[in-house]
Amino acid sequence: MSTPDSAQAGTRRLVQVNYRKYDGSLHWNLRMHRLGEDEHGIWLGLPADSVMRKGHNPEIAMAEAHVLLFPREAWWTAAFNAAPRSTEIYCDITTPPQWPSPDEVTMVDLDLDVLLRRSAPGPILVDEDEFAEHQVHYGYSADVISSAQESAGWLMDAIAAARGPFDGVHRGWLAMVGGAA
Numbered sequence: 001m002s003t004p005d006s007a008q009a010g011t012r013r014l015v016q017v018n019y020r021k022y023d024g025s026l027h028w029n030l031r032m033h034r035l036g037e038d039e040h041g042i043w044l045g046l047p048a049d050s051v052m053r054k055g056h057n058p059e060i061a062m063a064e065a066h067v068l069l070f071p072r073e074a075w076w077t078a079a080f081n082a083a084p085r086s087t088e089i090y091c092d093i094t095t096p097p098q099w100p101s102p103d104e105v106t107m108v109d110l111d112l113d114v115l116l117r118r119s120a121p122g123p124i125l126v127d128e129d130e131f132a133e134h135q136v137h138y139g140y141s142a143d144v145i146s147s148a149q150e151s152a153g154w155l156m157d158a159i160a161a162a163r164g165p166f167d168g169v170h171r172g173w174l175a176m177v178g179g180a181a
Helices: 130-141 142-160 170-175
Strands: 014-020 026-040 039-046 050-054 060-062 068-072 076-081 086-094 098-101 103-118 124-126
Touching: 026 086, 039 170, 076 142, 076 170, 086 142, 103 130, 103 142
Parallel strands: 014 103
Antiparallel strands: 014 026, 026 039, 026 050, 039 068, 050 060, 068 076, 076 086, 086 103, 098 103, 103 124
8 A cells, every 4th residue: 555645644635526427417426535546546535424426416324434446547446345334345337537637536337337245255247237228328339338348357357356456455545534344
């Protein structure tokens, strides 16, 4: 883990996180603390009882602390949730995260998700039906479809093998926001 960004001084920068749908409409959005950066990408986090919202709907409280990883040039993001949340890892297949400024990250949610439940022996791929429906509805290009499918396959393998950012490195970042894996 790299030296956290301004963590010692307690002045963590807030970053606006905007997941959008393929038509540009706002999807999940929240403000998170920038924790730092390592070889896997940029890590943001929130303590327990922080809020997020879907589109412009009312805020939803998240009971457990969690961290998000935004890898460089990959077609996914990963959320690592503190216990006792049943989903330990939740990866959204997205377009590569873009940073219009140091205080904002945005990407397009492409529907497919790879997740690992604490009680499960391995990862599962979900929302394949939504992905198929939105290919038609939004007109996903062949490149977008293949990149999303390749990323989902890579994530399934990496999580199952506890490889890369799924080898437990998230625990140090999660501890920074008061969460225990």
